[in-house]
Amino acid sequence: MIAAAPRWHAGAGRLAAGGALLAAVAFLPWLSGTDPARTVLAARSADQAPTPEQLAAVRAELDLDQGPLTHLGHWLGGLPRGDAGTSWVSGAPVLPPVVTALGVSLTLMLATLVVTIAVAALVSTRTLYRGSRRLPHDGGGTVAASLAALPKFLLASLLATVFGVWLGWFPPGGWTGPAAMVLPALALGVPSGAVIGGLLAHALPATFGEPWVRTWHAAGFRPGRLVRPILRGALAGVVPQLVPSVVGLVGGAVAVEKVFNIPGLGRLALDAALAQDLPPLQTATLLLALLGIGAGLLVRAACRRLAGPALRDGGLAAAPPPVRRRSPGRVAGGCALVLLAVGIAGLLRDPSSVDTAARLLPPSAAHPLGTDALGRDMLARLGHGALRTTAVALAVTAAAVVIGVLLGMAGPAGAGLTEVLSTLPAVLAGLLTTAVTGPSVWGAACAVCLVGWTPYAAQTAALLERERATNYVQASISFGAGPLHLVRHHLLPAVLPAVVRNAALRLPTTILVLASLGFLGLGEQPPTPDWGRLLAENQPYLELAPWTTLAPAGALVLLSVLAAAVPGLTTSRKRVRSH
Template sequence: MADAARWRAGAGRLAAGSALLAAVAFLPWLSGTDPALTVLRARSADQAPTAGQLAAVREQLGLDAGPLPHFLRWLGGLPRGDAGTSWVSGTPVLPQVAGAAGVSVTLMLATLAVTLVVAALLGARTLSLGSRRLQRDRGTGTVAASLAALPKFLLASLLATVFGVWLGWFPPGGWTGPGSMVLPALALGVPTGAVIGGLLDHALPATFGEPWVRTWHAAGFPPARLVLPVLRRTLAGVLPQLVPSVVGLVGGAVAVEKVFDIPGLGRLALDSALAQDLPPLQTATLLLALLGIAAGLLVKALRHLLLGPALRDGGLAAPVPPARRPAGQLVRDCGFVLVAVCVAGLLRDPSHVDTAARLLPPSFDHPLGTDALGRDVLARLGHGALRTAGVALAVTVVSVVAGLLLGMAGAAGAGLTEVLSALPAVLAGLLTTAVTGPSAWGAACAVCLVGWTPYAAQTAALLEQERATDYLQASISFGAGPVHLLRHHLLPAVLPAVTRNAALRLPTTILVLASLGFLGLGEQPPTPEWGRLLAENQPYLELAPWTTLAPAGALVLLAILAAAGSPAHRFSGVRPRRTTR
């Protein structure tokens, strides 16, 4: 069985990697534009090249032969350490990609450290309370949701301005030494750590409610003695979210790399894709896929170390005291403010341009100020609410369903998840746009292509834990069929945690859609969409902060409401079980 599972996982990795590399190889031909024209413009910025120049580029690169010969020639050179030469610069690809990868991996390690610290701080309070009283206080849920909703590129701009320019504590840009890692790692690690910390904060009470913990507590073990076993048991389910999320930043931190002018792998892949420079794009994509596979294998090894008596001796799960919603009055206030702002904005014209009223601060006529074109920020915020929340919610639902199905697919689904977990949404957006053209729903499809991976990883981990418990084995021994097990055991154990994860990631989905729109791959201007408001007003953060604070505040409010309204808050992660004797 174990050998068969390994073979299925390997087949899944091979199939996913091959499909991904083949799609990248066909990108210039899928785009509908002449690859020679794109490459020539990237070389010389010539907007009106002659037919002779285009013919010379086609002959030089062998474009008339089609994508397959290029792809096979590139694959054949890899065993010799030859990844080809750049179509634009004419330099060898491998040193260029290796240098960018070194920068991105270094930044990833710094981001991992920040992520662990933030997650530990958010989970420490619940761990301390649970070890003393075996019950839940939801105080950190609002904090986690708020931090998870922080736009990474906006946080990066704010950190660069305050700590880089005003205070001069760290370099505001470039990649010159260890000090250059601090601000980018904070911008990437704080929101990511909030997501992981929120999941940890949600999962700990379910562990404290398991019989083995209550047995230890009744036997007189001190609370401090329970902390490490409970944490070990809980981390086994949360760990699959940690490493892929951070590894995904290797290629997905394009916006932050742009803010800090970091020559990372994400920027290299994006610039190569925009220029249709295939050799570096294919090499960067292959490296990202290998990083995803390595992260998946690392998670599997760590989970084998964590899964032991704390899981095997879990026995029949017991109900946990009902969880309280986080800061109920605060949630009601957030909902009222968000609805009031959106309704007020709907009564105004979001497209009216007044060049004489550019970047005006908040006033009676413009309660949230105006943007760089003199448009009312309140109006654009209100009119963009339904579109922003609707598209992001649809993407989240599709991603969750796909993640659940592929997470239940076993080893084959795990291999697919590992490969695509490190694929930047920007690259998926380029592939999708090449077929569908730039549009809001094209960007949504691109996010769905990669957005299911964290839910699949979480589903697979939770199912593995659930299948190892005694009560499931007891149900099987009494003749329970697959449908009964799925309905009464597996889904109740998985759905609350996955739903909580989706609620925490909802603002991130909005921001990913925004980044695609900002790059011209998604929602097109002048559509009033929250993410676009953040992206197009980010350059004015220091001069006119209200243009970005308003949509950023709306995202935070939406995150708090999503986390509070999540069905996961009606469960503690483990449903009551009937003990069969």
């Protein structure tokens, strides 16, 4: 068996990752290649041509001539005294607004967690019910993929418009009380719950086929008696996903916080990063990292609690019950045909042709998907953006899976790095990357890879722990199997299918993260069409011209359903393990 790294490696990984993150933030103004004093003056006032005297005064006020390491040392030295410095822009103390924003984000995170668990339970209940009674089941991948594909900022806009403005059931914005949490929590929790529920629905069939389940069935236990231990065994590989899926929302829900005007920690970090206001940015980043470490410790404790008979039954997993494949095949084929037709039809049109007389036209024979705010044909922009959007997202996902699997196999040392980076907002990573590479689609792709591997690393580590607890691995070791043999013939075959399914469910999320970076000017540059950019640039016209957002949103849903169905169609049945 591959030896686990000492526990102190995890702590070293956390410290190294946290130190590197804070150092990168400290270097941000200097990495950008611009004068930090000029950036601060631009944030303080609208003066476009500061004088040399003004620049010199700012440098003297903030000690910019001493370099980033001196600033980082002064900031760290003040933290034990409760002094996080003062804002470079406003001159006010940093700690009070950051603590307030943290409280808002933690409250929103807890509400989102409730919604996430509820949605995950709804998505996986059918699979659990039918599997515990030895009935055929399909895993519910289509439903989970459709819900997971809902763009968070688009869902937030829809909820705010329908339930906040039209019906008036909840506040459409602001942070005024418990009622103000409902719509943001739904916008954040529904897609995250669909991801978790989809993973759980895919993990349950493997547990249904384990020998102890068959033994309990043969002994006459009622199906209801099996639900709890079956769920316990399947959750061991799914619980780690709560860190990147829910805790990461604290720093990554910037778009939703903007839609609902919520003063959260992620929005504060983004505003500080855009203004290159280092003290609040460093403090917010530190709190996000500490939050990730604490959540990782809680998740590992939960995984240890879940390690029971389903993980150490001493038996060997059998093939899962038969899965009906005709319906998923038809769904995947239908999605592929629709996307292919839209792509081909769009490629035959000009995506850059502007007609101001045809602004925001509804769908018609001339414009099957309508036009946008500049009079450009939506079908053309959707078709031309399909290949580029999908190719970049697939490349980012593949790279993130490879990095995640490798670091997930590194043991506690990789776990510390995963915990720290799991709460690093992709927007903040994009700012750091853009400071070095400049705004480009591949710079945004590198930023997403920088943080996108964490869910796969967490899942790989949990699945490896489960596999190492089984008797067939112990038997292989007793027969003289070496580490390479174990990895190639036992560990990787047990890990890769689940990680690939996870990546398929997260593919639409990757597309949307890339789009959000492009919307902020950090990724794909206009006028290049991009599915996510279409959503971002047409979101203000959602109420006036809903077709401008429904077309790219529908394309993302179809893509996600196809991505979730393909692994189930192409992956062979699990091999039968024998003593």
